[in-house]
Amino acid sequence: MDAEVAAFSRRWHEAVAARDVDGLLELLSDEPTLGAPPYWQPLEGRALVHHLLGIIVQTIDGFTYHREWVNGRELALEFRGSVDGLDLQGIDLVTLDEAGRLSNLDVMIRPLNAVEALMKHVRPRMLAFLEAQASSG
Amino acid sequence: MDAEVAAFSRRWHEAVAARDVDGLLELLSDEPTLGAPPYWQPLEGRALVHHLLGIIVQTIDGFTYHREWVNGRELALEFRGSVDGLDLQGIDLVTLDEAGRLSNLDVMIRPLNAVEALMKHVRPRMLAFLEAQASSG
Numbered sequence: 001m002d003a004e005v006a007a008f009s010r011r012w013h014e015a016v017a018a019r020d021v022d023g024l025l026e027l028l029s030d031e032p033t034l035g036a037p038p039y040w041q042p043l044e045g046r047a048l049v050h051h052l053l054g055i056i057v058q059t060i061d062g063f064t065y066h067r068e069w070v071n072g073r074e075l076a077l078e079f080r081g082s083v084d085g086l087d088l089q090g091i092d093l094v095t096l097d098e099a100g101r102l103s104n105l106d107v108m109i110r111p112l113n114a115v116e117a118l119m120k121h122v123r124p125r126m127l128a129f130l131e132a133q134a135s136s137g
Numbered sequence: 138m139d140a141e142v143a144a145f146s147r148r149w150h151e152a153v154a155a156r157d158v159d160g161l162l163e164l165l166s167d168e169p170t171l172g173a174p175p176y177w178q179p180l181e182g183r184a185l186v187h188h189l190l191g192i193i194v195q196t197i198d199g200f201t202y203h204r205e206w207v208n209g210r211e212l213a214l215e216f217r218g219s220v221d222g223l224d225l226q227g228i229d230l231v232t233l234d235e236a237g238r239l240s241n242l243d244v245m246i247r248p249l250n251a252v253e254a255l256m257k258h259v260r261p262r263m264l265a266f267l268e269a270q271a272s273s274g
Binding site: 035036037038039040067068069070071074076078086087088089090091093106107108109110111112113114115116119 | 173175211223226247
């Protein structure tokens with residue numbers, strides 16, 4: 001594994017395990033994109049992607065990584081946890097830029113009821129964030 | 138890559154590309170399990186898993202594999218396609234047994250509307266299959 005990829009993987013796992021949302025920010029590229037479970041259109045921008053990552057890590061109970069795959073600068077990280085008592089399994093497909101920072105993340109989660117429960121928690125917090133951004137911009 | 142894993146990967150891609158549902162059957166272990174996008178509880182059994190795989194490959198328009206990761210006998214295969222005109226992205230997390238046959242497959246798909254559209258097509262065909270199995274058993 002490339003040293004930058006290994007460093008990303010180590011720091012990513014440390015930040016997620018510690019629920020260190022600030023630590024995740026340093027691992028994002030300047031213009032990251034995120035393909036979220038509910039929507040086809042990727043979310044764009046460092047603040048938005050970082051905010052959503054923070055909410056997800058805080059909302060999924062017992063969020064832990066399991067299987068992991070690396071192929072060049074592309075990673076696949078399986079995670080498990082639960083929302084409102086509903087077990088879930090998901091995957092983070094990560095693309096790193098040349099500096100070893102996350103430039104794209106596609107997130108898929110099963111099963112459907114857990115995705116819906118997660119959306120119920122995430123949506124109001126994302127809307128509040130977007131409204132705050134709009135009113136401050 | 139282990140020779141058996143490479144052989145599985147080659148034959149799996151050939152069968153899917155050709156929509157060769159019979160060809161997929163040979164690649165399944167005797168007691169495969171499948172974690173489907175809608176349900177937490179895995180589906181069990183060779184006939185059931187094979188039937189669902191066939192429906193999925195036939196129902197997703199333009200089903201093509203993209204990124205691929207291999208780690209020992211664990212594979213992660215990204216796919217893309219569409220259902221009812223809705224773009225989708227998914228992942229097959231494959232576990233192979235010692236004979237290089239699929240023993241477990243976890244499937245996650247985004248976005249939500251494509252999963253729901255897929256379920257509308259898949260559910261009646263799965264129910265018909267289960268009813269036929271029950272009445273013949």
